[in-house]
Amino acid sequence: xxxxxxxxxxxxxxxxxxxxxxxxxxxxxxxxxxxxxxxxxxxxxxxxxxxxxxxxxxxxxxxxxxxxxxxxxxxxxxxxxxxxxxxxxxxxxxxxxxxxxxxxxxxxxxxxxxxxxxxxxxxxxxxxxxxxxxxxxxxxxxxxxxxxxxxxxxxxxxx
Numbered sequence: 001x002x003x004x005x006x007x008x009x010x011x012x013x014x015x016x017x018x019x020x021x022x023x024x025x026x027x028x029x030x031x032x033x034x035x036x037x038x039x040x041x042x043x044x045x046x047x048x049x050x051x052x053x054x055x056x057x058x059x060x061x062x063x064x065x066x067x068x069x070x071x072x073x074x075x076x077x078x079x080x081x082x083x084x085x086x087x088x089x090x091x092x093x094x095x096x097x098x099x100x101x102x103x104x105x106x107x108x109x110x111x112x113x114x115x116x117x118x119x120x121x122x123x124x125x126x127x128x129x130x131x132x133x134x135x136x137x138x139x140x141x142x143x144x145x146x147x148x149x150x151x152x153x154x155x156x157x158x159x
Contacts, residue, residue, distance in 0.1 A: 007108060009115060012060030012072065014053040020060060021046040023072050023098040030098075031133050052076070059119065060096070061112045063103070071099035073112035075120065075128075086127035092120045094130040097139075109139050117143070 012020060024045060028038050052058035060074035076093040080086070094116060099108045120128050129148070132140050 006065060007070070007103075007106070007111075008064045009061055009111060010064065012053060012062050012074065014050065016060070016062060016069075017046060017049040017053055019062070019069050020049050020053075020072055020074065020096060023069075024049075024096050026100075027096065027098040027133075030135075059116070061115045063099070063108045063112060065103060070103040071108045071112060073097040073109065073116055075116050077123070088124050088126055090123060090125050092116075092123075092125045092128045094128060097130075097136060109136070110143070113139065113143055 021042065025038050025042060028041075029035065049058065053060070056077070058074055058076050060072055062069050063071035073094065074096045076095065078091045078093055079089050080091050082089065094113065097109050097113065099106075117128065128145075129150075130140065130145070132145070
């Protein structure tokens with residue numbers, strides 16, 4: 001699929017794991033995570049993406065301009081028990097929404113998210129969740145996401 005800006009969108013393939021991990025590292029650094037902590041997570045996270053892309057538990061879309069990947073977004077397909085809020089077993093968790101700084105402001109994140117949300121709909125998913133950065137929140141708001149009552153307890157060291 002092409003956009004008016006000449007951007008091409010394509011599905012992420014197992015061979016894209018390194019690119020996806022590099023975007024993930026950049027995303028966390030942009031959000032203020034320490035470089036040492038990002039480096040500590042890199043290898044294990046890369047292994048996770050390799051396996052999840054291969055077994056289909058993670059899907060992604062990449063944005064390319066001039067043959068160069070400039071953005072990406074992904075979804076983890078979760079199998080959870082039914083609830084009154086979500087009768088299908090499959091739920092979706094969006095993550096790794098990232099656009100390189102020089103390509104921001106072109107609507108690429110929105111377009112990638114729309115593609116992932118369309119795939120969610122094709123799969124019959126009723127519940128899609130994510131954690132939003134402050135920079136990403138307006139994009140999610142415009143797509144209809146709303147805040148929830150989620151809480152978190154972090155165990156262990158998290159500098």
